[in-house]
Amino acid sequence: MIRSVITGCGGHLPGEPVTNDALAALHGLDTSDSWIVERTGIRQRHIAEPGVTASDLGTIAAREAMESAGIAAADVDLVIVATATPDSAFPATAVRIQQKLGVTRGFAFDLAAACAGFIYAMGVADSLIRTGQARCALVIGTEVYSRILDWTDRGTCVLFGDGAGAVVLRADEGRGNASDRGILSTHLHADGRHGDILQVEGGAGSTGGPGLLRMAGRDVFRHAVQKLAGVVDEALAANGLGHGDVTWLVPHQANIRIIEAVGKKLQLPPGHVVVTVDRHANTSAASIPLALNEAWRDGRIRQGDLVLMEAIGGGLTWGAALARI
Ligand code: COA
Numbered sequence: 001m002i003r004s005v006i007t008g009c010g011g012h013l014p015g016e017p018v019t020n021d022a023l024a025a026l027h028g029l030d031t032s033d034s035w036i037v038e039r040t041g042i043r044q045r046h047i048a049e050p051g052v053t054a055s056d057l058g059t060i061a062a063r064e065a066m067e068s069a070g071i072a073a074a075d076v077d078l079v080i081v082a083t084a085t086p087d088s089a090f091p092a093t094a095v096r097i098q099q100k101l102g103v104t105r106g107f108a109f110d111l112a113a114a115c116a117g118f119i120y121a122m123g124v125a126d127s128l129i130r131t132g133q134a135r136c137a138l139v140i141g142t143e144v145y146s147r148i149l150d151w152t153d154r155g156t157c158v159l160f161g162d163g164a165g166a167v168v169l170r171a172d173e174g175r176g177n178a179s180d181r182g183i184l185s186t187h188l189h190a191d192g193r194h195g196d197i198l199q200v201e202g203g204a205g206s207t208g209g210p211g212l213l214r215m216a217g218r219d220v221f222r223h224a225v226q227k228l229a230g231v232v233d234e235a236l237a238a239n240g241l242g243h244g245d246v247t248w249l250v251p252h253q254a255n256i257r258i259i260e261a262v263g264k265k266l267q268l269p270p271g272h273v274v275v276t277v278d279r280h281a282n283t284s285a286a287s288i289p290l291a292l293n294e295a296w297r298d299g300r301i302r303q304g305d306l307v308l309m310e311a312i313g314g315g316l317t318w319g320a321a322l323a324r325i
Helices: 021-028 034-039 052-069 093-101 114-130 192-197 218-237 256-265 285-298
Strands: 002-012 078-082 106-111 136-144 160-172 182-190 198-202 208-215 248-251 306-313 317-324
Touching: 002 052, 002 114, 002 182, 002 285, 021 034, 021 106, 034 192, 034 256, 052 093, 052 160, 052 248, 078 093, 093 106, 093 136, 106 114, 114 136, 114 160, 114 182, 114 218, 114 285, 114 306, 136 285, 160 285, 182 218, 192 198, 192 218, 218 256, 218 306, 218 317, 248 256, 248 285, 256 317, 285 306
Parallel strands: 078 106, 078 136, 248 306
Antiparallel strands: 002 160, 136 160, 182 317, 198 208, 306 317
16 A cells, blocks of 8 residues: 655744744734733744745755655655745746756646645645655645735734745555554545635735735634544544554644644643744644654654644635654
8 A cells, every 4th residue: 555654854934033022013013922922822933034935935945855855856746835825826836846946847736725735735645646646745835924914903913924844755655554654644624614714805816805814813713623623533533543642743833722722632741742833923834844844853753653733724624634754
């Protein structure tokens, strides 16, 4: 049985971190560090300079992932980019990155599932590898949310940051059980009835709106806790595994209270949940690969570990991916 094994990770955060106080001062926001930290756990974020695009950040993260996997541009036959802030409507940001990396074969495309984008991209890449359509994939989440934030809305602009993360997935042989290395399963969901509670109002192809992010925070919070708790159980049950089998939870980094609620549900000791939201804020599709990269590089995540990834985002879209490293 073919499995898609994570063989390398990379990440990139642009510039120096911007603290809550610095952000408030920069945009004249009526907020405070204590309000933001208490409600979200966020202490700082990174913001790309004008002119720096999602493909610029994604290329740096992808290069680092390729280096850690020990592969060359000629090995890559698939590039999938999860982003809600593409360089342009087309060509796809994935094709821009393909060109910047010097990849000249295979195929490349973007995928839009907001903050669940990386989980969706892992699901699609895994399917393409399992069916033999690709053997070596770059799966990238890259975002410049600073471009779609309303800097006069303190309820949203303090929550997000810019950044990119990437993984290399390679085809390998497995026995078809939960001890195999690689992605064991992915579980993807969407429910468009809740599209309006987290959306970008306007943008390419729209009939109006300023192209800025709007969110009903409380509604999103309620859906997040309930839907993420459901999908992590779904992923474990599909593989005949239980809460105690998970070595690491690598959640989407939107809010520390949502992360802790899911960690508690899994009965995981806090030391086994990877947290970056305090330093990165919510980098949407980039948040999981950035967190994975951090824990991979500092030696927390090791070969044989069972890693559970989960995310929810605008759509609503949500999902989970279970992988053995
Ligand atoms: N600083 C100070 N006060 C703020 C503020 C800020 N940055 N943002 C909002 N407030 C105020 C509001 O104006 C409101 O004031 P009022 O009571 O006088 O009207 C008050 O704080 C409460 O606002 P509310 O939006 O109800 O706060 P909350 O407790 O729901 O917390 C979030 C807001 C956004 C932190 C919380 O809802 C949340 O985390 N939701 C999930 C968001 C998320 O994860 N989105 C991404 C998913 S991918």
